[in-house]
Amino acid sequence: MPGPEELAALGRDLLGQAATFLETLLRPWNAYQLGIALALLLAAWILRQVFGDRIRAWMGTREGWPTWRMRVLVVVHRRLMGIFFVALVWTTVWIMREVTWPSRSYLLTVVAELATAWLFVALTTRLIRSAILRMVVRYGAWIYVTLAILNIRDEAARLLDGIGVSFGGMRLSLLLVVQAAVVVAALVIGARLLSRATAARIQSNADISPSMQVLIVKLTQLGLYGLAIFVGLRATGIDLTGLAVLSGAIGVGLGFGLQKVVSNLVSGVIILLDKSIKPGDVISLGDTFGWIETLGARYASVVTRDGKEYLIPNEDLITGQVVNWSHSNEFVRLDLFFGTAYANDPHEVRRIAVEAAKGVRRVLHDKPPVCHIVGFGDSSVDYILRFWIRDPTEGLTNIRGNVYLALWDAFKANGITIPFPQREVTVLDSAARAAVAD
Incomplete structure (x- = not known):
């Protein structure tokens, strides 16, 4: 660990190199090279203005291209100015090396190397979806390649290593933090790409049930990300055993504050293991009716017929009463109640009702509808019509409405009357009203 005097000497050395570099810019040929670099930057901007819209219009005509190819084109289009500048500056360097002294x-060579490195970092970090992580990796890589190209990486490393704090038997320097952030970020990116490839392979395997697919993907992601963080911290020399006591105290505090979160996580694992609910199932929970879109670590996404998406905590799916319309099979029986007049023949009513239900699309014929009398009401003979469907995801209200409409048409065509309550009102004369009053 460098002492305060050595840190001061390193700072003075870096400042001296910066002053020397600024002085060299005032020399004639260096000033010319700086002017050439600015002129090339302006030329790259002009080329971006001339060809940017044309390239974008050409991209709009690329119908049917894969999504990944279009994303690459979008990234390249956003960095057109940098690409033009790198091409122009390297061409100029090659020409100057051929016609004059190296x-x-x-200075133009240094500018070309910096521009190329910055462009490469900007293009590769687009693979990182997280905006915060992408920014950290991008700026960290830009700083590192700049220090390496300017040959001041060792001085900067010693300076950063001298800035730190010590607690227990571990010393945490700024250099160690930067190294850990870069290494862990790189490993997390690799773990993310590997987990996506693994998830695609698992989800394409038809022999694995949807719930087990979700469980395997979640466990794989958890294992890969945890391994990436652990290996990254160990690779940079951070002693994790020194943080055991601190992490234990933090864990106790988080355990009390995150009981619901942990409960939902455990409930999600139980749901995936017992396969009681899986993506694509149609469920009812209270007033919510819809199908499972996704199963997350904390909640399940349920999409209703009207497009609303409910995020139901996993704990509610474990502790509450859930109606799974497609748990063991997709067959669903629906019941309709109706009544007809006493003047109509019940045998004929039952036959007509069954035939009307059979004529509705989605009503199964291998499980034929049945109709039974369930009671004699005040104004009608009451019936129940039962039929089966196998596609509850297509909706229940609409199929009930279609069967009711078929019953209406069939009853109207066969003279079947649907009664309604009738009341008789007797108007009394004055003598009758007086007798009633007495």
């Missing part, structure tokens, strides 16, 4: 293109 020392007169030294």
Whole structure:
């Protein structure tokens, strides 16, 4: 660990190198090279203005291209100015090396190397979806390649290593933090790409049930990300055993504050293991009716027929009463109640009702509808019509409405009357009213 005097010397050395670099810019040929670099930057901007809209219009005509190819084109289009500048500056460096001394293109070579490295970092970090992680990796890589190209990486490393704190038997320096952030970020990116490839392979396997697919993908992601963080911290020299006591105290505090979160996580694992609910199932929970879109670590996404998406905590699915319309099979029986007049023949009513239900699409014929008398009401003979469907995801209210409409048409065609309550009102004369009053 460098002492305060050495840190001060390193700081003065870096400042001296910066002053020397600024002085060299005032020399004629260096000033010319700086002017050439600015002119090339302006030329790259002009080329971006000229060809940017044309390339974008050409991209709009690429119908049917794979999504990944279009994303690459979008990233390249956003970095057109940098690409043009790198191409122009390297072409200029090559020409100057051929027609003049190499020392007169030294500054342009440094600019070309910096521009190329920055462009490469900007393009590769687009693979990171997290905006915060992408920003950290991008700026960290830009700083690192800049220090490496300017040959001041060792001085900067010693300076960062001298800034730190010590607690227990472990010393945490700024250099160690930067190294850990870069290594862990790189490993997390690799773990993410590997987990996506693994998830695609698992989800394409038809022999694995949807719930087991979700469980395997979640466990794989958890294992890969945990391994990436652990290996990254160990690779940078951070002693994790020194944090055991602190992490234990933090764990106790989080255990009390995150009881619901942990309960939902455990409930999600139980749901995936017992396969009681899986993606694609049609469920009813209270007033919510819809199908499972996704099963997350904390909640399940249920989409209703009207497009609303409910995020139901996994704990509610474990502790509450859930109606799974497609748990063991997709067959669902629906019941309709109706009544007809006493003047109509019950045998004929039952036959007509069954035939009307059979004529509705989605009503199964291998499980034929049945109709039974369930009671004699005040104004009608009451019936129940039962029929089966195998596609509850297509809706229940609409199929009930279609069967009711078929019953209406069939009853109307066969003279079957659907009664309604009738009341008789007797109007009394004055003598009768007086007798009633007495």
